Amino acid sequence: MYGMGFDHSFGLWFMARWLKPDLMIESGAFKGHSTWVLRQAMPETWIISLSPRHPENVDWGSVLMKRGISDLSQVLVFFDDHQNELKRLKHALNAGFQHLIFEDNYDTGSGDHYSLGHICGQYYIRGGGHSCFIESDEARIRMKRKRFWEIAVDRDELCGNGEEWWGAQGYMRDAFNHSNKAISYEEHFQNSRFVDSVLDVYWELPPVAGPSLTHQTRCSPARASDPIIEDGRFGLFQRLG
Template identity: 70%
Template sequence: MHGMRFDHSFGLWFMARWLKPDLMIESGAFKGHSTWVLRQAMPNTRIISLTPRHPEKYLKKGPAYVDGNCTYLAGKDFIDFGSVDWEKLLMKHGISDPSKVLVFFDDHQSELKRLKQAHKAGFRHLIFEDNYDTGTGDHYSLRQICDQSHIRGVWWT
């Protein structure tokens, strides 16, 4: 409950296996399920997880996953995706080409905002899980924006 189900988990696993990124970033980890899925897909690939509350905090209340080989920017070390100095952080992890990084967004922020931030940082491989514009009323999904802008080369599930 309150997390990815089987079909989205499989989709994330499949895309990570297919892309074979040099690094994986997740924005929004909650209890660590998506971290676990990424780890199962790519056992030796580094993961950076940005999440306000560290998944270990949930271990006291029930199942959660904490990856020993993941760099967590969580709790007092939390930084929002849009505020990270990606060039510096990627270099720290030995990554010079952001186009070889997979970014997974499950942080319930605006897809368009995250798309702009990721593009500015040079990321090309993005997966969105229930990210949407916060606030009231209707919102444009990335699919609607791309369809109306005649953007092609984007896959939708």
């Protein structure tokens, strides 16, 4: 099991320090590393840690009242629970939370749950929308990428039997991939329009440094922001989202 790496740990620490919330809620604590990161960022701030097995119908109004929290803009919610992120987004919105961080934001064709990265895989978004044609430039570039990066997705992994490239081969995965639901492209597209309508800002934190400097082959920079400290191996990835 991997847990959070250096880049994501730094990103979580940075966001907590930047937002300075009065309460931090994390769903999915694993071995406690993310709890430790949050504590390092905000030593005096309340942390509520939940597991995916906790009931989803928490009375957040009562929980917040007990801790004297009345301003929901002062609450930071961190998800690292491998659940459908569209579902989690709706849960958070229903509770009134405004600042959300998702740790496992898998790219199209990968991961064990439907992520915001999946949802953003649309033709109208840079790097979104894909071709399943076996002789396409995209297929060849994906094959080259696979040689360098452990989690890079090649054409066969990206596309389902009916050339469904959205989500994970046309499926909306959930709960560590224990649940799968086939979705049409139309439904996938409407999910993106919903997310567009409810988010004020969507931002993917950049890596701290380029992969050839950190030697992290689990991080594919295919659609990631440029790292804070760049390296030289970006040409192949800038050619394809």
